[in-house]
Every structure is written in structure tokens, then in C-alpha cells.
Amino acid sequence: MSRLRSVSSKLIATSLFLGVAALGSAWPWSSSKEIKIGFVAQLTGGDSYIGQAAKLALEDRVKEINAKGGIAGRQVQLITYDSRTQPTEVVAATRRLIENDEVVAVIGPEWTAASIPLGPISEQAKIPVITTTASNVKVTLNNDNSVKPFMFRTCFIDPYQGFALADFAYKDLKKRRAAFIYDVGSAYSMGIMQYFEDAFAKRGGQVVAKEGFQALDTEFRAQLSKVAQSNPDVLVVPVGTYRDIALIAKQADALGLKFQYLGVDGWVNDELLTLAGRELEGAYLSSGLSTADPQFQAYNDQFFKAHNVKATIFAYYALDAMYMLESAITTSVAKVHKVDSVAIKNELENMKNVQVFTSRLTIEPKTHNPHNKPVIIMAIRGAKWNISKTYTPTD
């Protein structure tokens, strides 16, 4: 009898506990529950350097937030999944974050081809996605130019990058004959090439050669020899990873070919300067951010001390996304008194002059792009980045 009593008391205790737990989870204003934020990043695969520093930066930031009491009084949990640098993995990981982990927002992925499929997924689940460096316009816009309601980004867009590069090549460098070596499988690479060509032709320049390669190729000598035959005065290399341009520059050097290189934000990684700083002496490139910017020096030093790896612009962009979410969650909770992903999306959409990691940020409601995000033109001199000009879009 006493055994039966003991079993039934355990049963009652268990059901009471489960009931309270269920009530707690259903309660709209449960301060004990963590706010979950998802992060989909390239942690393995050919471009894993992109996601690895960003992951460390976000983890540091979440620790800081939690040490200060969290966001709107609740602790933050970062759930990171590896995209293995494959768009299909990005879709699977994002679905898992939304459906199983019940995150309120997702940060990442880092590139265009993986970000575009997330438009309908984010819209259906009503969970905002902030991509970090996916710069193609179609990431946040549909084909009819209507905005994808739950897609946002922290970087600039390719048309402006293409324009800035073409304008700089024509006016500042006084170049008239441009050649391209580009990644045939990358919407980013092809997009910038198209925008550059349009802007360059409008000014009177001419594109004399276009040679493609495939992702993860290591041999560029055939393309380089062919490009050299068309006598370009500037070689534009819009690639998403610094490895490609490092190999291109080294192989051109070995072939005895000299080019005036012009590059894009995909080049930006301090390792490039070690790999091919000598061969790229005098090259110019556009970027949204630079690790050489003095405002980041203290952060870079502290990051290197903590992790023994260098901070990258990918870390900065991911931090911008986290700051955007901190602001949007705080203001949305103040308005609707609960953590709600639609309310967060509304706050992101109407974000004005908010201080994020790199600058003050305003989001354009009609495009979900950062407003007037400047393009920096940097030169490589003495194996160092040197900021030489800044293009700021005007209204």
C-alpha cells in the first residue's frame, strides 16, 4: 500500500511539474526562457575561413550580452549550424533552426546562391533572416522588385560595388580596356561583372576579354595567358574568396605577366597579403569594410589575443547582424511585451540610425538593404591595405 502511495505521489509530482513547465512555455512573458538566435555559417568546406571567425565573434558577443543581463531581461542562446558551403545544407540547417530549435531569427548565410532560397522559407515561417555578405539584389527582392518580407542584409549591394569599381577604373585609374577572370558558378561574381560592364561602357570603356573558372579550381594559367593576349589595361577579378585571387596573382607572376588588378570585397582577408601581397602590389579593390580601419584596431587585438586567429570583415558583418537583432528585439518587446518574430521583423524593417558594430545603420523598408552603405576603395601597398577612396551613395 505504501509502495502504491509512493508511486502515485511520484506521478502527481511529475504531472504537476510537467503542467507547470507546459504553462511556463505557453506563457507569453516567460522571463526564464532563453531567446534563441540561429546562425548558419560556413564552418567546413572550401571556404570555411569565412564562417569560423564570425562564429567566434558571435559567441563572444552573446557572452557579453548575457553577462549584462541579456536582451529585454532574457538570456540569449546562439545555435550554430555548419552549412558545409552548400546551398542545400543552408536550407536544411535553416529549416532545422526554425522548426526544431524555434529560433526567433537567423543570421547568415554568407553568400548569394545560398541566401536566395531562404526567401520563401523565411516568409512561410515568419522568421527574419539577416544575411551577412550576400550582396546580390535578388537576396532581398523578388523578380518584380517587391521586397522579400523576412530577408535582410548587413552588407552593400553589388550594383553599387560594380558602379564604384567601374567609375574608379575609368576616372581615377584612367583605364579603358578591362578584362575579367570570373567564377562561372557564382551569381555574385557574374552580377558584379555585369554591373561593372554596364557602368564602364556608359563612361566609354570597353570589356575586351572574359575568362571563367569553376569554384575550387587551382589552375588559372590558361585563362591568364588568354586574357593577356587581348591587351587589357585593367584585369578585374570578382571572386568570392581570397584564395582564387592569390593563386591568379602568383601564377601570373610565374608566367611573367603584369596586370593592374581590380578586385572586390570577396578578396578581403588579411591572409591574402601574406599569400600574394608582393604579386598584388598596386592592386585596388572595393570593400564595405576593412580590417585596416583604425576604429577596429582595439577589437582586432582583443580578438587575436582571445582566439589566436585574426578578426575578419565576416566577423564584423555577423556582429552587425547581432547588434541589429539586439536593437530590434529590445524595441519590439517594449511594444508588444513578448518576443515575437513578426514584431522583430517590423522593427528591423523600420530601423533608423541604430548603432551597430561597424557604423550607424538605417534599413530601407522597400529593399531591406542598409541605406547608403559606402563602398571603400582600398589599395594593396607594401603588403598592407590602404584606404584610398570612399564612395557613398546619395539619395
Add this chain to the structure above:
Amino acid sequence: MVFFLQQLVSGISIGSIYALLAVGYALVYSVYNFTNWAFDAFMVTGAFAAFYGISLYHMPFPAAIAFSIVMTVALAMFVETVAYRPLRAHNAPRLFMMISAMGASLAVVNIANLAFGGSFRKFPEITAGAYRLGGVSVGRMDLFAAGFACVVLGLLWLFLERTRFGLGVRASALDTVTAGLMGVNNNQVALIIFGISGVLSAVAGVFFGAKYAVYPYLGTVTIKAMIGSIIGGIGSLPGAVLGSLLLGIMETMISSYISSVYRDLFSFSILVIMLLFFPSGLMGAKRVVKL
């Protein structure tokens, strides 16, 4: 003409790296009738061992190559003992060995990625610059790598043709079961073959790292080497060298004269057509002289 010669030189230089790995594929296939899918792991180990040998322990280049070979041979023998030998002992289908090797390979590559990070590292410069011969530029590193590959392949030939162990390997290649009955220790032969594969992958890894960069996923190039060994006639060592050089030259010529965008489409279409006419590859017809 200069343009053509330049492309030829580039093609041979690409093919010479494929050749080192392709010979490893051919060697394993000739004895066991299966392809070792763990070559990328061996190559990555070789590249990283030499890289850290030089940059952390300040080894001179010959010492770094020796260190790289020791590490890679140890890994190759470990993979043979752990991933292949138990399956062979149970007469497991060849397909299972492939899966087992893929597992070993994924494990090593991912450990490298997690332990060292995914960035691309510059290999300390061994030799730089180029010789110019009548407008054609031949990279010193390319020459050095190709020369070294020739020496390694020459030594391998001597080992197989002139030593008792080599005789055992050749006997196993001819007929593994009969060689076993005649007293050849098949497990020992397997260790030797994987040891040799380790040496070849280590050298290929070091030169690939030195020519391009050192990163955890550099082993993806092994797929090209496997194709090279198939063109040459899988199982044939001279065929593997020939097939790899042909593949390297073909890729460069197509990129230069047709289109770099369609390089793989054309290269692989030509391969399919070639295999229609030479179903056992270029030198695989006489299967009795595989080594």
C-alpha cells in the same frame, strides 16, 4: 606557337602532380582491384606536416619532406590496418572498403579543418621565379616538382623491379590469391603498397601546397588523379603517368583554345569517347604487365 608551347608547359606541370597521385591509385588497384578513396586524407596530411615542419620547427626543406613522408606513411599504414585489413579478413565486398576509406578520409580532412582552421596558408618559398626560354615561361617550382616526381617514380620502379619486396608486390598484382599460396605475405604486401601510396601522396601534397596553398580541402584534386589513372588504364603505372599528363594538357588546351567555362564539359566528353575506343584505358589492355 609561343602561346601553344606555354600552354603545353602549363599542362605538363599540372599533369605531373596528378601523375604522382595517379600512380598511387594504380598501385593499389593493381593488387586489390579497388580504388583507395583515402588519398585526399594522405595528401592533406603530407602538406600540413611539411608546412608545420618548416613554419613551426624551422626544418630545412629536405627534412620537412622526410617528416611529411614519415607522417603520411604512418597514416596510410594506419588506414590500411584499421579500415581495410579487417574488411579483407572478412571477405567484405569491395564497395564496403570504399565506404570505409571515405569515412577515414572525411575524418582526417575534418580534423585538419577543426584543428588548423580553414584558411589558406602560404607554403614557405622553396624556389621562386621562372626561366624564360624564347618567350615561354617555365616556373622553377614547376621544374623542381616535375623533377622530384620523376626521381620518386624512378625509385619506385627500381623498388618494384629490383627488390625482393617489389617482387612480392608484383606477384600479388598478378594474382593475389596464388601469390598468397606461394608464400607471399599479403598483409605485408598491403602495408608496403600503402606505405608507397603514403610516400607518393606526401610528395604530391607538399608540392601542391608549395605551388598553390596549404588548406584542409586541397585533396579535392585527387579526383583528377583518379581520372588520370583510369585514362591510362587503371592498374597500370606507366598508364597512370601518361593518363595524368594527357589530362593536364587537355584541360589547359581546352581552356586556352575553346573555353575555360566549358573545360570540364569538353575534357570529360573526350574522356568518355576515348574510353569507348579504349575500354581498359590507354595502357590497360595487356593486363598481365600491370607493374
